[in-house]
Amino acid sequence: MIEDRIYAASSILVIGAHAFDAEVIAGPLAAAAVKRGAAVTFLHLTMGEQGHPCLIPQHYCAQKDEEAGRAAARLGVTSRSLGLRDAFLPSNDETALEVCDVIRELKPEIVITHWHGSWHKDHRAAAHLTQTGVFFAALPTIASDHAAHTPQLLLFGENWEDDDGFRPEHLVDVSDGFEAWTEAVKEYELARGLSSFPYVDYYSALYRLRGCLRGTRHAQAFAAASHSWNAGSGLFSPPFGKEASR
Numbered sequence: 001m002i003e004d005r006i007y008a009a010s011s012i013l014v015i016g017a018h019a020f021d022a023e024v025i026a027g028p029l030a031a032a033a034v035k036r037g038a039a040v041t042f043l044h045l046t047m048g049e050q051g052h053p054c055l056i057p058q059h060y061c062a063q064k065d066e067e068a069g070r071a072a073a074r075l076g077v078t079s080r081s082l083g084l085r086d087a088f089l090p091s092n093d094e095t096a097l098e099v100c101d102v103i104r105e106l107k108p109e110i111v112i113t114h115w116h117g118s119w120h121k122d123h124r125a126a127a128h129l130t131q132t133g134v135f136f137a138a139l140p141t142i143a144s145d146h147a148a149h150t151p152q153l154l155l156f157g158e159n160w161e162d163d164d165g166f167r168p169e170h171l172v173d174v175s176d177g178f179e180a181w182t183e184a185v186k187e188y189e190l191a192r193g194l195s196s197f198p199y200v201d202y203y204s205a206l207y208r209l210r211g212c213l214r215g216t217r218h219a220q221a222f223a224a225a226s227h228s229w230n231a232g233s234g235l236f237s238p239p240f241g242k243e244a245s246r
């Protein structure tokens with residue numbers, strides 16, 4: 001069961017296009033995993049600095065950086081950013097190699113990112129960059145400061161902007177991470193009325209809805225990568241059962 005694999009992990013990496021995306025894709029799950037002893041990192045590819053109606057991007061970037069830090073502290077996760085440009089997130093191999101470096105450095109068993117079916121170009125880019133970053137991270141012929149690494153599981157989280165074709169294949173009990181999440185997202189002005197979209201209402205109801213179907217108080221939904229991609233991305237790992245002999 002995917003839930004057991006997630007909560008058995010010692011390291012989880014959540015990659016979001018903008019600060020606040022990782023928090024909604026996997027915030028309650030992150031808090032629940034931290035309680036079980038995992039080290040969880042949120043990698044914000046951009047800070048989402050173009051999203052304020054009054055502040056210039058430079059000022060809003062500084063604000064979101066502080067908000068992300070406070071939210072991470074509430075969840076018990078580590079927050080870091082690649083500092084790329086909001087609304088112009090490059091969907092290319094060069095940027096995927098930056099993601100690869102983070103994956104190799106942190107060596108997560110679980111990687112979580114956006115579902116690719118999104119109206120938002122940065123979210124589509126984040127999904128592509130993560131999948132390509134995982135692929136690059138496994139290739140031993142790509143030299144970097146860190147050894148090649150293959151995560152055990154790549155999952156795509158649920159985000160209101162990424163609903164094109166998203167199927168909630170796996171429901172994960174996040175009940176004991178929900179309270180920390182409600183405190184964490186309030187650290188963002190985005191969740192306190194800056195946006196016309198009622199984020200807190202939407203995600204609180206969504207996690208409860210998924211919990212109704214999971215049979216728990218709260219749950220989060222995830223889609224998995226295809227079987228062929230999972231098999232192919234592991235090509236450079238030791239053959240099953242051979243790890244001990246290498």
Ligand SMILES: [Zn+2]
Pocket residue numbers: 017018021048120123
């Ligand atoms: Zn976003």
